[in-house]
Amino acid sequence: MSVKTIITGTGHFVPPQVVTNFDLEKIMNTSDEWIRQRSGIVERHHTESGVGSSDLAYEAALKAIENAKIEKSDIDFIIAATLSPDYYFPGIGVLVQAKLGLADIGALDVRNQCTGFIYALSVADHYIRAQTYKKILIVAAEVQSPNLDYSDDGRDIAVLFGDGAGSVIVEANDNDDDRGILSTPLFSDGRHASELWMEKPGCKEKPFLSKEVLEGKRYRAKMDGRRVFINAVEKMPEAVKIALNQNGLTIEDVDYLIPHQANERISLMVAKNLKIPIEKVIRNIDRFGNTTAASIPIALDEARSEGKIKEGNIVVLTAFGSGYTWGSAVIRF
Ligand code: UT7
Numbered sequence: 001m002s003v004k005t006i007i008t009g010t011g012h013f014v015p016p017q018v019v020t021n022f023d024l025e026k027i028m029n030t031s032d033e034w035i036r037q038r039s040g041i042v043e044r045h046h047t048e049s050g051v052g053s054s055d056l057a058y059e060a061a062l063k064a065i066e067n068a069k070i071e072k073s074d075i076d077f078i079i080a081a082t083l084s085p086d087y088y089f090p091g092i093g094v095l096v097q098a099k100l101g102l103a104d105i106g107a108l109d110v111r112n113q114c115t116g117f118i119y120a121l122s123v124a125d126h127y128i129r130a131q132t133y134k135k136i137l138i139v140a141a142e143v144q145s146p147n148l149d150y151s152d153d154g155r156d157i158a159v160l161f162g163d164g165a166g167s168v169i170v171e172a173n174d175n176d177d178d179r180g181i182l183s184t185p186l187f188s189d190g191r192h193a194s195e196l197w198m199e200k201p202g203c204k205e206k207p208f209l210s211k212e213v214l215e216g217k218r219y220r221a222k223m224d225g226r227r228v229f230i231n232a233v234e235k236m237p238e239a240v241k242i243a244l245n246q247n248g249l250t251i252e253d254v255d256y257l258i259p260h261q262a263n264e265r266i267s268l269m270v271a272k273n274l275k276i277p278i279e280k281v282i283r284n285i286d287r288f289g290n291t292t293a294a295s296i297p298i299a300l301d302e303a304r305s306e307g308k309i310k311e312g313n314i315v316v317l318t319a320f321g322s323g324y325t326w327g328s329a330v331i332r333f
Contacts, residue, residue, distance in 0.1 A: 004173045005125040007168050008171050009069070010169075012166040013060040015163055019045070028150040040286055044161070049146070052085075054099065057082075057139035060166055064301075065169065075137045076135055078105065079120040079124055080138075082109075083116070100137075115319040115327050134172065138297070140294045140297050142162075162289030164294045168297055180331070184327065188323050188325045196224070196321065198220065233269040233270055234273075236259055259283075259317075261290060262320070315330075
């Protein structure tokens with residue numbers, strides 16, 4: 001029998017401030033109708049100044065730890081995924097470690113944007129199966145609101161993104177019941193890096209910061225929305241099919257699909273492409289917007305706490321985003 005990795009706890013946390021489409025209408029050139037039609041988003045959460053992604057990650061981690069019925073001190077490794085760290089460096093893994101008071105254990109930061117949680121889960125799965133670590137905390141957290149551009153230059157992005165965090169605890173499954181992470185195929189294509197990126201600050205040009213960088217808004221996230229959309233609806237289904245094939249499963253075997261919550265229309269097209277009934281596709285973008293790395297663990301935690309996901313269910317996660325990076329995970333719960 002080979003060791004498998006199971007998710008024993010999940011948690012999520014979003015900052016209390018809710019920002020509706022109508023709130024955005026008051027500060028920028030957009031409309032509730034445009035946002036709903038193009039993305040399915042109704043509202044999202046924004047932090048107050050002074051709250052970082054490590055703070056949201058910490059709150060989500062506490063919930064996942066409680067849900068897994070373990071002690072903080074049982075955790076022997078941390079993996080953190082974010083594209084919006086508190087600081088340029090260090091990453092948020094060590095900040096979460098310090099907030100939890102877990103001295104000396106390793107903390108790894110993953111920089112794979114919307115696919116960050118799936119990359120983190122894949123790394124954790126391999127550590128658990130190699131018996132390197134016993135209980136790994138994964139956090140995925142984003143605070144995007146401080147760098148949104150509410151002018152016409154940035155309105156495509158400003159309305160889509162939200163702040164939030166999700167967390168899971170993974171451990172080895174010692175029972176011979178075949179439950180656990182079955183596979184996590186990962187992909188990337190860096191030729192498209194500039195189609196969805198935040199170019200600055202970066203260490204390629206001197207001076208590090210300049211008037212031109214500030215005036216050209218090169219520190220804002222930029223996205224070729226149509227290119228990203230087209231690739232997302234193609235690559236996520238591909239990654240799901242590959243993961244199912246690797247395990248001799250078909251789409252009929254899937255109880256729930258949790259796609260990265262990038263856009264309601266993307267999720268619907270992914271479902272159509274895969275021919276999976278829409279009731280099996282977990283969607284919550286209406287309430288959270290796109291929370292990048294955090295979107296899948298937030299949706300997973302909601303689905304578990306609503307009692308949707310039952311023991312033995314096949315759940316497939318898939319994501320696509322900046323890099324490009326994409327991937328999927330097939331899990332028998
Ligand atoms: O997490 C992964 C990363 N992101 C994504 O997956 C997002 C992928 N892309 C998308 O979701 C969509 O491309 C968007 C929602 C970003 C845009 O939807 P679209 O149907 O592709 O719209 P568009 O880019 O074709 O823009 C249509 C129009 C433009 O005006 P013109 O050029 O037709 O006059 C935009 O300027 O909508 C305008 N527009 C807006 N109007 C009102 C762009 N943003 C807004 C806005 N409010 N917030």
